[in-house]
Amino acid sequence: MRLxxxxxxxxxxxxxxxxxxxxxxxxxxxxxxxRQSDYxxxxxxxxxxxxxxLTVGGMTVQQARDVLAVAEDPAFGRHERLGVAQYMLGPHVxxxxxxxxxxxxxxxxxAEMRGLLDELGWRVNDEAPALASLVRAVVSIRSLxxxxxxxxxxxxxxxxxxxxxxxxAVLEGHPNLEEAIExxxxxxxxxxxxxLALRRLAHEDVSARWYGTAxxxxxxTPISSP
Amino acid sequence: MRLxxxxxxxxxxxxxxxxxxxxxxxxxxxxxxxRQSDYxxxxxxxxxxxxxxLTVGGMTVQQARDVLAVAEDPAFGRHERLGVAQYMLGPHVxxxxxxxxxxxxxxxxxAEMRGLLDELGWRVNDEAPALASLVRAVVSIRSLxxxxxxxxxxxxxxxxxxxxxxxxAVLEGHPNLEEAIExxxxxxxxxxxxxLALRRLAHEDVSARWYGTAxxxxxxTPISSP
Numbered sequence: 001m002r003l004x005x006x007x008x009x010x011x012x013x014x015x016x017x018x019x020x021x022x023x024x025x026x027x028x029x030x031x032x033x034x035r036q037s038d039y040x041x042x043x044x045x046x047x048x049x050x051x052x053x054l055t056v057g058g059m060t061v062q063q064a065r066d067v068l069a070v071a072e073d074p075a076f077g078r079h080e081r082l083g084v085a086q087y088m089l090g091p092h093v094x095x096x097x098x099x100x101x102x103x104x105x106x107x108x109x110x111a112e113m114r115g116l117l118d119e120l121g122w123r124v125n126d127e128a129p130a131l132a133s134l135v136r137a138v139v140s141i142r143s144l145x146x147x148x149x150x151x152x153x154x155x156x157x158x159x160x161x162x163x164x165x166x167x168x169a170v171l172e173g174h175p176n177l178e179e180a181i182e183x184x185x186x187x188x189x190x191x192x193x194x195x196l197a198l199r200r201l202a203h204e205d206v207s208a209r210w211y212g213t214a215x216x217x218x219x220x221t222p223i224s225s226p
Numbered sequence: 227m228r229l230x231x232x233x234x235x236x237x238x239x240x241x242x243x244x245x246x247x248x249x250x251x252x253x254x255x256x257x258x259x260x261r262q263s264d265y266x267x268x269x270x271x272x273x274x275x276x277x278x279x280l281t282v283g284g285m286t287v288q289q290a291r292d293v294l295a296v297a298e299d300p301a302f303g304r305h306e307r308l309g310v311a312q313y314m315l316g317p318h319v320x321x322x323x324x325x326x327x328x329x330x331x332x333x334x335x336x337a338e339m340r341g342l343l344d345e346l347g348w349r350v351n352d353e354a355p356a357l358a359s360l361v362r363a364v365v366s367i368r369s370l371x372x373x374x375x376x377x378x379x380x381x382x383x384x385x386x387x388x389x390x391x392x393x394x395a396v397l398e399g400h401p402n403l404e405e406a407i408e409x410x411x412x413x414x415x416x417x418x419x420x421x422l423a424l425r426r427l428a429h430e431d432v433s434a435r436w437y438g439t440a441x442x443x444x445x446x447t448p449i450s451s452p
Contacts, residue, residue: 011371056370079437086426122427123434130426137420144282145237145274146412147396148420156417157424159389164428166381168436170373186372188426191382194363194374195425196418198383200312200356201348202390203414208349210394211305 003029006039010047017047023061025050025068049182053085057185063088071181078177085181086130089188093132102139109142110135116150120157167191229255232265236273243273249287251276251294275408279311283411289314297407304403311407312356315414319358328365335368336361342376346383393417 007014020026026046029037049071053064070076070084095110096102113135117124124131134153141148167187174180232255233240246252252272255263275297279290296302296310321336322328339361343350350357360379367374393413400406 077437079433082433082437083430086429089426117427122431123438124427124430128427128430130423130430133419134423134427137416137423141412141416141420144412144416146409146416148417153420153424155392156389156421157428159385160421160424161428161431163382163385164425165432168429168432183372184429186367186370188429190363190367190370190372190374192422192425193359194367194379195382195386195421197356197360197363198379198386199390199418199421200315200414201343201350201354201360202383202387203312203394203410204309204350204354204356205348205387206391206394207305207308211303211308212349 001039002036003039006043006047009044010051012047012051016051020047020050023065025061025064045176045178045182049178049185052182052185053088056189057085057089058189059088067181071178078180081177082171082181082184085185086188087128089129089185091133092129093136095132095135102143105142106135106139109138112150113138113153116154116157120154122157227265228262229265232269232273235270236277238273238277242277246273246276251287251290271402271404271408275404275411278408278411279314282415283311283315284415285314293407297404304406307403308397308407308410311411312414313354315355315411317359318355319362321358321361328369331368332361332365335364338376339364339379342380342383346380348383 001009003014003017007017010017012020017026021028026043029039029043032038049068050064053059053067054061059067067085067088071081073081076084095106100106110131113131114126117131138148138153168184170187171180171183174183227235229240229243233243236243238246243252247254252269255265255269258264275294276290279285279293280287285293293311293314297307299307302310321332326332336357339357340352343357364374364379394410396413397406397409400409
């Protein structure tokens with residue numbers, strides 16, 4: 001297919017396709033004339049993956065290149081190829097400096113969270129960016145004097161585990177690895193605001209049931225919506 | 227207690243306490259001398275609440291004032307007082323303009339989500355900011371060509387409902403309403419990154435179990451951590 005059709009099929013503009021070609025994120029097509037090339041289905045798949053990495057995943061071009069390099073390398077299994085994409089997704093949280101007064105609490109929470117994952121039997125790498133994000137969140141909560149004990153976090157982990165399993169089951173529908181990586185990145189990122197919104201809606205329902213004065217009466221009504 | 231002790235007890239700096247006093251977010255203490263006032267436990271509670279609204283909740287001074295006005299008004303019940311705080315928390319998403327090509331999809335998704343909440347029996351106001359956030363998330367997912375059907379979202383909602391109930395049960399431990407509002411704001415916001423981090427860690431564990439080549443082998447190892 002021509003460049004214009006590739007653009008239409010993938011939903012990526014012609015100018016952006018040319019940019020990806022220049023950056024080496026997309027392999028050149030087969031030359032047909034001096035100014036035209038022919039593109040195939042593998043280009044459509046790759047374009048969607050590149051778009052997911054850069055646009056949805058917020059990766060830099062270099063990070064996307066690293067993900068693609070591993071995705072193409074037959075030396076790595078499906079776990080590694082999916083994982084490298086997940087690890088490149090932000091946020092990437094760093095521990096406080098050794099001299100930072102918060103560092104002691106950080107180290108203590110980090111050890112506690114590692115212990116919790118081991119107790120849960122979760123196979124998670126010490127270097128997982130999400131582990132640092134978890135430690136960051138717990139440190140913030142405790143620094144402000146709020147509760148976030150290991151047992152509280154365990155309950156969240158156990159409640160989220162079946163959801164995560166259902167989510168990864170969807171990837172099974174994508175035997176093509178590029179499609180699976182694209183889906184993993186897209187669903188990981190795009191469903192985050194959906195989860196947070198549903199949690200707040202569930203809070204509203206709980207509050208209405210426990211404290212609401214009349215059926216159908218819902219909160220926030222006293223003043224105009226912000 | 228003196229201003230310095232109030233600052234120490236609440237974890238809010240003296241300069242910030244003075245700012246809240248000037249902005250009327252904190253009632254003046256009882257004058258002792260021309261330059262000193264005496265503060266009580268109600269000031270400690272109020273300070274922690276104001277800090278939670280502004281710092282953790284990211285509200286403007288005016289939004290915090292609105293929350294405090296409702297929190298103090300005996301005409302409102304516990305549901306309304308908790309709710310007004312939750313409604314002031316961002317993000318506050320607006321529907322696209324009537325002329326925006328995305329508007330048709332937005333309206334369709336909004337009707338579908340309203341229908342889902344009704345089917346679930348959730349008592350949620352049409353004006354709930356989290357409902358607009360949910361619609362925004364679903365519109366984004368579908369616009370990019372990914373799946374986010376009503377039944378998919380129902381499963382997330384049903385999985386999150388018991389978590390939300392456990393979370394609000396914690397508020398029961400705060401019979402004082404100002405403390406309950408503070409806790410509602412703080413736990414709603416501070417636990418969001420924790421939930422998202424745990425979900426990604428759960429994904430890593432699922433991937434390691436399904437696709438991992440050897441026990442303990444975890445993903446992301448092929449290249450240095452980003």
